[in-house]
Amino acid sequence: MSAYPIAIYGNGLFQDGYPTPPVPYATQAQQLNQGVTTVILWSIHIHDGGDLYLNDTLFVSKGQIQYATDGSSGVNPDYPALVKQLMSGGSVRDLLVSVGAWGTTSDFTAWLGAREQVKANLAVLQAAFGITGVDFDYEGVYGNDAQNMIVTLTLDVGSLGLYATYCPYTADSFWTGCLADVYAQNGQRQIVKWMNLQCYAGGANNSPTQWAQAVQQTPDTGVTDPYAFIVPGYAVEGAQGEGPSSIQQAFAQLAGTGITGGFLWNSSGIFSTEPGGGPTPADYAEAINAGLNASTSARATVDA
Numbered sequence: 001m002s003a004y005p006i007a008i009y010g011n012g013l014f015q016d017g018y019p020t021p022p023v024p025y026a027t028q029a030q031q032l033n034q035g036v037t038t039v040i041l042w043s044i045h046i047h048d049g050g051d052l053y054l055n056d057t058l059f060v061s062k063g064q065i066q067y068a069t070d071g072s073s074g075v076n077p078d079y080p081a082l083v084k085q086l087m088s089g090g091s092v093r094d095l096l097v098s099v100g101a102w103g104t105t106s107d108f109t110a111w112l113g114a115r116e117q118v119k120a121n122l123a124v125l126q127a128a129f130g131i132t133g134v135d136f137d138y139e140g141v142y143g144n145d146a147q148n149m150i151v152t153l154t155l156d157v158g159s160l161g162l163y164a165t166y167c168p169y170t171a172d173s174f175w176t177g178c179l180a181d182v183y184a185q186n187g188q189r190q191i192v193k194w195m196n197l198q199c200y201a202g203g204a205n206n207s208p209t210q211w212a213q214a215v216q217q218t219p220d221t222g223v224t225d226p227y228a229f230i231v232p233g234y235a236v237e238g239a240q241g242e243g244p245s246s247i248q249q250a251f252a253q254l255a256g257t258g259i260t261g262g263f264l265w266n267s268s269g270i271f272s273t274e275p276g277g278g279p280t281p282a283d284y285a286e287a288i289n290a291g292l293n294a295s296t297s298a299r300a301t302v303d304a
Contacts, residue, residue, distance in 0.1 A: 002037070002091075002289055002294055003260055003261045003262065003292050003294040004260060004261050005037045005261040005262075006261055006262065006263075006264075006285045006288050007036070007037065007038035007094075007262070007263035007264070008036050008038070008039055008040065008263060008267050009233075009264070009265050009266040009267065010039050010040060010041050010266070010267045011042050011055075011239075011266040011268035012042075012054060012057075013267055014028070014029075014078070014082045014083070015055070015057055015075055015076050015079075016055075016268050018076050019076070022271050022274070023274055023275065025076070025078065025082050026085065028082075029082050029085040029086040030090075031282060032090070032091075032092055032267075033086065033089070033090020034091060034281065034285070035285025035286060036091055036264075036281055036285050037091055037092060037094060037261075038092070038094040038095075038096065038263075039086065039092055039095050039096070040096045040165075041054065041095070041097045041098060041131075042101070043055060043098055043099070043101045043104070045100075045104060045107050046108075046110045046111045046114075048113065048114070049110075049117065050110070050114030050115075050116075050117030050121060052121050052122075052125075054075060057074065058073065058074060060124055060125060061121075062117070063120050063121060064124070065125075080128065083095070087129075087130060091285075095130060095131050095132055096132060096133040096134060096135050096165065097122070097125060097131055098135035098136075098137050098167065099111065099134060099136060099137060100136065100138050100139065100167075101137055101139070103139070104139075105139075108153065109149075112152065112153065115152075115153075119159070119160060122134065122157070122162070123160055126161075132163065133157070133162050133164060133165060133193065134165075135165045135166075135167055135196065136154070136164060137167040138166075142170075142174040143174075146174070147174060147178055147181065150178050151178055151182050154191055157191060158186060163193040164191050164192045164193065165192065165193055165194050165195065165196055165231075166179075166196070167195070167196040167198065168195060168196075168203075168211075169197075170202065172211055172214040176215055176218040176221065178192075179192055179215070179218065179222075180219070180221050183221050188220075188222060189222065194228075194229050194231045194261075195215075195230055195231060196233055197211055197230050197232045197233065198233055199233060199234055199250070200234055200235040200240075200241060200265060201235070201240070206232070208232040208254060209227070209230075209257050212226045212229065212230045213226070215229055225258070227258025227260075228260040228261075230259060231261045231262060232259065232262050232263070233262060233265055234246075234247050234250055234264065234265065235266075236265065236279075236284060237270070237273050237278055238268070238270060238272040238273040239268070239270075241265065241269065244283045244284050244286070244287035245287070247264075247284060247291070248288075249291065250291065251288050251291025252290075254291070255291065255292050259292065260294075261288070261292075264284050267281070
């Protein structure tokens with residue numbers, strides 16, 4: 001049974017390089033479906049008033065998806081067909097949008113200031129593309145005000161029938177505090193399905209098992225399997241990271257610990273190196289499976 005999730009951050013997916021990407025968009029969708037289970041559109045930036053941008057491109061404004069009409073403004077007009085292809089008949093079964101990035105705490109304060117409009121815009125993506133969740137890539141000041149903000153926004157995500165994932169690289173007590181508060185304020189039901197733990201760049205020294213222990217030691221989070229709840233991620237070639245063999249070795253160190261999946265940072269790194277003979281998404285997905293020995297050890301779906 002395959003590891004779950006095998007997630008990838010889709011850096012400007014189906015938009016990066018528009019209209020002439022290094023790997024054709026339809027080929028990208030096909031390749032992702034050869035082992036990746038979860039695609040996370042990165043990064044959604046939220047501007048004052050609640051407009052959603054995919055990186056620097058206006059994506060959703062006032063409840064309307066903005067498609068390019070002149071080749072420069074709005075997203076790829078083929079986006080609906082590409083997402084349909086992505087979600088049909090292959091390994092991909094989850095499609096999330098990720099809010100934030102390093103140095104973009106304004107995404108979250110803008111979201112807090114326009115909660116109803118952001119909910120309406122997320123609902124448009126839910127209806128149009130079938131998104132299943134929202135990833136929180138908050139990398140800023142960690143304190144009570146920030147925790148209250150993240151909890152409030154997580155509850156908004158849950159009110160849409162979506163789940164959340166958190167993408168931390170530091171401050172484990174902050175994130176476990178968010179989990180406990182969400183659980184308490186949501187009638188003892190957890191909205192956060194897993195944590196995408198950054199094990200590269202600023203999180204290069206993170207220990208997934210230590211983060212699992214931090215979740216395990218925090219009372220009343222609603223997380224039933226703390227080790228499966230932690231999904232470690234590593235950077236790929238083309239994104240200041242390593243190739244499949246190194247990533248397989250990293251996951252081999254976690255085999256048998258209860259860690260059941262992993263994520264890749266990021267798609268544009270893979271697609272930038274692939275034309276020169278670099279590895280495909282399937283090669284990286286197989287590396288995660290092989291490292292965790294998932295082909296011979298059945299692993300249950302992560303469910304917080």
